[in-house]
Amino acid sequence: MTRHFLRDDDLSQAEQSAILDLAVEMKRDRWAAKPLAGPQSVAVIFDKSSTRTRVSFHVGISDLGGSPLIISTANSQLGGKETPTDTARVLERMVSAIVWRTYGQAGLEEMAASTTVPVVNALSDDFHPCQLLADLLTIREHRGALAGQTIAFVGDGASNMAHSYLLACATAGMHVRVGAPAEFAPAAQVVTDAEARAAETGGSVLVVTDPVAAVAGADVVVTDTWVSMGKEEEKQQRLEVFHGYRVDDELLAHAADDAVFMHCLPADRGYEVTAEVIDGPRSIIWDEAENRLHAQKALLAWLLAANTTAAASATTDAATTGN
Structure with a gap:
C-alpha cells in the first residue's frame, strides 16, 4: 500500500520521530542525500498563493537531486476539466511524488486513492502537516x-x-x-x-x-x-x-x-x-521558516524509501505465493 502524508496522524510517533531524525541529518549535511537523483521529477501543485511552501519544496527537491515541476491549477486542467483521479493517473507515470497545496481535503484524499506515488498535503483547509x-x-x-x-x-x-x-x-x-x-x-x-x-x-x-x-x-x-x-x-x-x-x-x-x-x-x-x-x-x-526545507526533504526521502520497501515486499510476497 502506498504511503501518503495527508494529515499529521498519518504517521505514528515512531515514524514522526524517524523523519525528524532524518531532517536533523539533512540539515547537518544538506546535499549528502540524493534519493531523487536522475533527476526524478516531483509535481508541486498550487491552488493557493505561497512563499515558504513554494520555495522550500522547490529548493528541497533540487537538493535531493530531483527536478521540481511547479504547476498552477489556474494554468492546468486540474480543478477545471479534469478530476483529481484522472490527474493522478497521468502524473504517476511521469513523477515520483505529488505535492498539492489546495482547499478541500477531499481532493487530496481522492488523488491519494488513485495513484501509486506518494501524495503530500502541502496545505489544505483542514490541515497543514508539513x-x-x-x-x-x-x-x-x-x-x-x-x-x-x-x-x-x-x-x-x-x-x-x-x-x-x-x-x-x-x-x-x-x-x-x-x-x-x-x-x-x-x-x-x-x-x-x-x-x-x-x-x-x-x-x-x-x-x-x-x-x-x-x-x-x-x-x-x-x-x-x-x-x-x-x-x-x-x-x-x-x-x-x-x-x-x-x-x-x-x-x-x-x-x-x-x-x-x-x-x-x-x-x-x-x-x-x-x-x-x-x-x-x-x-x-x-x-521555524528555514526548517520547512529540512523537514520536507526528510519527509519526501522517507516516503520514497517506505514505498520502495513496500513495493519490494509485495513483489517478494507475490513471487513466494506463485511458487
Missing part, C-alpha cells in the same frame, strides 16, 4: 525532546494550523492546549482523534476559551493569522471576536520563563501578535 514537521523540528532544536513539552496555540481553533497542532503534537507525546473563542473551536472529530493519539503517546489535549489558561506555564506558545486565505470578507468580524487573543508581552508572561514563541507566517503584526513578541528574544520564527 508546517508541523518543521515546527516540531524547531522545538527539538531549541528545547530538546518533544515528549512531555507543553505547547499552547492561541487564536482560531477551527483553522488548519490548530488542527495540525492537535494531531502532530499529540503524536509526539506533547501536552497540547488550544485557546480559542467558543465559536472558533477545533472540529470535534479532530479533537477526538488527537485525544486518542495522546492516550497512546502519553500526551494530552485541552481546549479552552481563556487564552491565559491555555498559555499558563507553557513551554511553547504559537499563533497564526486570524484571517486565513479565503476568509478576507470576515476580517472585521474576526478582529472583534479575537480581541484578547493577541500574543503580546502580557500574555506571554504567563508562559514558562524560558518559553519560546512560534508563528508559521505570514504574520499580521499588531493583530494576532505584536511586533515586540515576533521580533523579540523568545521568537524562533526564522529557524
